[in-house]
Amino acid sequence: MIKNESFKLRDVNFANRIFVASGTFGYGDEVSDLVDVNKLGAIVTKSLSLKPRDGNPPPRITETSCGMLNSIGLANIGVEKYISEKIPNFKNLKTKIIANIAASSVEEYCTVLEKLNPFDEIAAFEINLSCPNVKEGGLSFGTNLKSFEIISREVRKKTSKPIILKLTPNVTHISEFAKIAENEGADAISVVNTFVGMAVNIYKRTPKLSTVTGGLSGPAIKPLALAKVYECVRAVKIPVIGIGGIASWEDAIEFFIVGATAIQIGTANYLNPATGEFILKGISDFCENQKIDDFNNLIGSLSADHSASVLKTWL
Numbered sequence: 001m002i003k004n005e006s007f008k009l010r011d012v013n014f015a016n017r018i019f020v021a022s023g024t025f026g027y028g029d030e031v032s033d034l035v036d037v038n039k040l041g042a043i044v045t046k047s048l049s050l051k052p053r054d055g056n057p058p059p060r061i062t063e064t065s066c067g068m069l070n071s072i073g074l075a076n077i078g079v080e081k082y083i084s085e086k087i088p089n090f091k092n093l094k095t096k097i098i099a100n101i102a103a104s105s106v107e108e109y110c111t112v113l114e115k116l117n118p119f120d121e122i123a124a125f126e127i128n129l130s131c132p133n134v135k136e137g138g139l140s141f142g143t144n145l146k147s148f149e150i151i152s153r154e155v156r157k158k159t160s161k162p163i164i165l166k167l168t169p170n171v172t173h174i175s176e177f178a179k180i181a182e183n184e185g186a187d188a189i190s191v192v193n194t195f196v197g198m199a200v201n202i203y204k205r206t207p208k209l210s211t212v213t214g215g216l217s218g219p220a221i222k223p224l225a226l227a228k229v230y231e232c233v234r235a236v237k238i239p240v241i242g243i244g245g246i247a248s249w250e251d252a253i254e255f256f257i258v259g260a261t262a263i264q265i266g267t268a269n270y271l272n273p274a275t276g277e278f279i280l281k282g283i284s285d286f287c288e289n290q291k292i293d294d295f296n297n298l299i300g301s302l303s304a305d306h307s308a309s310v311l312k313t314w315l
């Protein structure tokens with residue numbers, strides 16, 4: 001048994017550091033016949049807006065050689081239906097539920113949060129400041145330091161539960177956003193949402209997505225995400241939750257070594273919703289083989305000469 005497999009954000013204890021990412025695990029109920037969801041440290045549920053949304057017209061998902069492009073456009077059931085139909089199912093779960101909120105105004109973020117806050121079934125909030133596929137909000141908030149600061153500040157006022165801000169990688173210096181998150185009292189940051197990408201049908205000469213561009217996820221982005229996590233852990237003291245192309249226990253361990261406190265599995269859930277279980281088992285075996293008896297001896301244990309990093313110009 002490895003020490004510190006669990007960790008806390010405020011007074012919320014997560015039994016382990018393996019979470020599933022928003023948008024890749026629905027509301028936790030679709031896969032409960034296939035997977036023991038209680039083994040996961042947390043389920044981050046699909047981004048919620050105040051009103052239900054149909055999302056973007058199809059095609060809104062396309063495969064690339066080593067990743068997936070999506071342009072879902074924040075399709076979701078809306079907060080009222082989430083409260084009446086999904087929250088009751090969370091009562092029976094041992095795993096923690098983190099509600100991801102996306103919105104097109106500061107007021108909408110706050111209203112959704114205030115509606116969810118009274119429910120004990122919701123352990124924490126992940127504030128999505130990084131959806132690449134909506135016209136209002138999304139990236140325009142997540143790439144603008146001032147908007148990012150205002151939203152971070154306002155949501156913080158509305159709850160004493162943990163707040164996790166989900167950052168976009170589509171900026172020059174992600175650490176600037178990480179520092180604002182920390183200054184505004186976020187308990188953690190999720191690093192990163194999808195990278196803006198594009199694919200073209202060469203015979204029709206048309207974009208493969210109805211919205212032309214979409215968000216790239218999957219193995220293609222793992223090295224990119226890892227570098228963003230590296231940049232953030234060097235810039236802030238709050239926990240960084242690593243996300244981006246994690247599909248194996250080896251991938252997860254890379255993120256921990258770089259300094260992630262926890263990780264989220266995203267696109268790999270589409271291939272196998274039990275990826276989290278395999279990753280947990282793989283990490284446990286690795287720690288045993290490597291004689292790592294405390295998770296804190298793994299996190300941030302990168303032994304490279306950091307001064308060699310070209311990132312040091314702005315870190």
Ligand code: RRO
Pocket residue numbers: 023047070071072073074075102128130131132133193194215216
């Ligand atoms: O729904 C989406 O299009 C979407 C969201 Br909210 C997000 O945060 N990231 C993404 O790649 N797609």
